[in-house]
Every structure is written in C-alpha cells, then in structure tokens.
Amino acid sequence: MHVMVIGAAGMIGRKLVEKLAAEPDALGYEITRLTLVDVVEAPVPATLSATSTASALDLSSEGGAERLIASRPDVIFHLAAIVSGEAEADFDKGYRVNLDGTRSLFEAIRREGQHEPYFPRLLFASSIAVFGQPFPEKIGDEFFTTPLTSYGTQKAICELLLADYTRRGIFDGIGIRLPTICIRPGKPNKAASGFFSNILREPLVGKEAVLPVDENVRHWFASPRSAVGFFVHAARMDTNQIGPRRNLTMPGLSALVGEEIAALGRVAGEKAVRLIRREPDPVIASIVSGWATDFDARRARELGFAAESNFDEIIRIHIEDELGGNI
C-alpha cells in the first residue's frame, strides 16, 4: 500500500511517521511506499529510507494537489494547515491553505478517479475549533458547528466537503476532530494554548513555566500518542460502521489546570510543582474562556477511538516518549 502523509513535518505528522517506522504493520497492511509531504522537506526515518520519499510542496500551489495524487496513494493522512492564530491574522492565507488547499486535494482525487477508478482512504485533521461559545456543559456528537475563528470555519467547511465527497464515492474520508494536544513536545511557544503543555513539560526537566490563568480553567486534552492513535485507527477501521456522518469528535480528557498540576506533583514531586510561576494574563484568560471545556465523544468511543482518562497517564506518556522514560 502507498501511504501519503501531508503535513509530515508537523508535530503529529512526525510522530505518525515515527510510529510507522517503529511498527511497520501498524496500519494492518504492508506499506510498500511512503510519501512525506510538507512545505519543507520532512525527515525520513532511516528504517524507512528504502520505500520513502519526502517532497517539499505547498498543497495550495497551482497544480500541487494534482502532482501528489498522480502517484495514486491508497491512504492519505491530510494534516497540513495554517494554525489558528495565523489564519486569524492573515485572512487570505488561511482560506487559501486551509480551505482551498484541502479542496484542491479533494478535487484532484475526484479528477484522478474520472480517468481510472480510484478510491483512497483520506484521514483529515479537524479540530474542536469548529465549535463556538456558548456551549452546553458537555458538547454532544450532534451539537452544531458555529466557529468563532476563521480557522474553525475553514475546518468546518472542509468537514462538510469531506462528508459530501465521501457520500459521492470519491474517497473514503474520516474527519478527526482533535482535542488540544498535551503535552506538546518542543519549546514553549506563544500560542494562547501553550501554557497547558508548558506547565508540565518545563518543570519535568527542571525549568520554570508560566501559568497565565486560574487553576479552575477547564479544557479538553489528549496526548500526542493518542492523536497518532486516532489516525492509525481511522486508517485501519471498517468505515462501513460509520455511516454518512464522517466527522468525529475524538475522545479526550476534560480536566482543570489544577488537576494537571496535582498530577505533576504525583508523578514528579512538589519541587516540580514549585517551578510553575503564576502570572495572570487577562488576554490569555479571555481567549481561553471561549474554548470548549468538555465533550461527550460517544460516537468515536463506540467506533474504537481511545484517549487518556487522567493526567498522570498523559504525563507518563510524555516521559516515555520524549524523555526516554526518565525524569
């Protein structure tokens, strides 16, 4: 099978490729060819070098999607996007990449299928940003999508396209609405959501981290390992179980910042907790107050998607996957 990962240089893309390198049968079939695509050339794991190629390509560039689809991948992970903040700051770029880039991918698949039968599986990274305040206490699987950002709008539109192209038999699509990924590896960044990861990742290696909100802020989380697991499961599963409602809110953990910190104490001790410096930031607090706090992701759970059930687990996964098992 020819597997293509678009957005392979991003955090989830890299982890997905590492997973396929470590467990070549993770998808339940042999990967005879792996194509890694991103705007920059993605790293190819050494064990995959015989069958893998990395291409630097912008999906939203003229003819870009057609060039990718000409190689007729059997499974396509579409993870590429402009992030929320940038899509809000640059209207044209956000719509061009997140909407037009995705639509051109879908269209390239449709046109390829008009020449010769073609029916790839397509796994699309969507986001809980498709939802907008006000919310019920738990957001159910039938709650409407009223995004309050252009990023969320673009994801919600791509979800609709994915469902229609799937209904039309153009590809076999699943939209994966990701929770906030925690603990994000790497350096602290300026994303408004960054502190959720920073306050765990930094103290685990003896560094200070800033907490800009109250401990009673609630949010919806899953580990990077779960995120990769969602995509792997979506690539393997029997899609006949899903029906026409192809966009699924992934399971996650609803937790308070205070619960993050308590788990950090249990796993890494009070000296780690003392590295969290409280610096209230009303701007960040206000942004975060508009975000979803809890979901009842029943459909996805019933379809076999799974995530963590407590923050101790999320922290242990980070220690195993990023810190070689040691703190």
Added chain:
Amino acid sequence: MHVMVIGAAGMIGRKLVEKLAAEPDALGYEITRLTLVDVVEAPVPATLSATSTASALDLSSEGGAERLIASRPDVIFHLAAIVSGEAEADFDKGYRVNLDGTRSLFEAIRREGQHEPYFPRLLFASSIAVFGQPFPEKIGDEFFTTPLTSYGTQKAICELLLADYTRRGIFDGIGIRLPTICIRPGKPNKAASGFFSNILREPLVGKEAVLPVDENVRHWFASPRSAVGFFVHAARMDTNQIGPRRNLTMPGLSALVGEEIAALGRVAGEKAVRLIRREPDPVIASIVSGWATDFDARRARELGFAAESNFDEIIRIHIEDELGGNI
C-alpha cells in the same frame, strides 16, 4: 438606499420585488435604487421603472460579482442558486454556482471594503437541506448540519462563510433557512417535492393532481408570502439582537399530507379533494422519507420571524395572491 436582489427572476425573487413595488416602504427606508440580477433579465414592475435596472449576469462568471458590488448596494438579497436536483446531477455546476458564486460575492464585498469603508446587509437564502437524517422528532436550533446532498452541503458551507465574514465585520449577514415553500405558484414540475403544492394548487382551479405518497407523510412548510416576509424582516431588523450565530431556521408549519387535504376540503369543498389521484411512487416516497419533518425554530420566532400556523391559512394566501381572491 440601494437594494440589490440577486436571483430576482426566481419565484421568491419575483415575489420580493412585487412586494417592494406594492409597498415601497416595506424595508423601513426609501429605496432610491433597485438592481435586479439573475442569469436572465428579471421583469421590472412598472411602478419601479424609474429607479430600477435589471441585469442578466452569472454570479459565478469571471468578474461578475465585482461588477455587481462596484455599485455598492446597501442591502443585498442573495437568492440565486442551482436547485437541489441539478446540483446533485451536475457536481461541477452545483459547486461552481452555489459555493463559488456565493463566495465570490462575499469576496467582492470584502475587496470593495478594502478600498473604501463598505458594510452592506446581506440576506442569504439557505435551506433545511443543510440537515440530514436521522433526525430527532423536532430539530432544534443547535442541531448539527450533516447534509445528504451536494446542494445542502453547498448551503451549509455558505452559511459558515456568511457567519465568518459577518464576525469579521465585512458585511452584516443573515442566513435564512427556508422551509419547503407551499403553495408554489406555476405549473406542476418534476421536483420530488412538487406534489406538496400540486395537490392543492391544481384542484383549486379544477384540475387533477397526483399524490405519490401516503397521507401520513409529514413535512415542514411556509407560504411564498411568509418566505418574502422572512427576507423583508431580516432586511429591517436590528441585527445586534442576533449575535454571532447568523444562520436561522425559519419558522414553519409541520403538517401531514392528510392535513393538507383536509384543509383543501374545508376551503374548496369535497369536489376539489376528489381531484387528487393517488398514484404511489416508491421512488418519490423514498426521497421524501429522508427529509426533515418538524423543527423547533425558537430563535427565529423570538427574533420576530413568523409563518403560518395551519394549512387553511396557506391555502387562503394562495387564493388571495395567485387567484385574485376567487375560487
């Protein structure tokens, strides 16, 4: 105020323009200029001839939207669309007209506003086709949009764009999700929904009509007069009341085919009812069984939108508006 009606040659467009001709202050301000746009030249009512122009223009043609918006209309009624059956039969045309045509209108407004401040009100004709089976008994205002047609997908996407462009301050948009319009004037057509109107309209003028489904089929209706009323109200109302959720399921009447027939009997007598010929058509019955049957359109009602509460009223409106008050 400069008012533009796009889709002015369609059924609702013509009735809206007739309303503005009959009641020049219907929108609550003076209409100093009226521009009627459609792919064919729309009829201009004689009383409006001094201030009105009709243009034959395809919104999805290159530069079409820019040409319209260069005249800086203050209020835009966007009613133009490829209908459901055609959008399903012709994938490219449906997406080109219903999605790209609408998006190019929105973009033309954005670009016009980049030259000189511009903030028109935009009223968009959406549809209950944004919903797809299975449904709850009554579809509430927060139910998700999972369309099962490309037409419904295109309308749902335009709704998302409308909300985002409105949130961004590009225009002041309202999406109007229309019920099935009944009694549609004109000749019987082959639309799967045609019989809902045919079985009333034809017997009212002494002609036979075919009923292809059971009398216990339930559906969601409003009169053409209500449809025009929705758009007029949306053009007049204080949009600060609405908030960011700009797409509204309009009120309507949930009724059985049997209730339509009973109302026909009360208004026009048993000899009218006897003109309905039962010819079960499993294809039509199957299509119709996928349609929404009932809504709780609370938000729109609270915002002042109103429709009929029984079929006697719907029939009387048809007699007044289409048959000169006589049967």
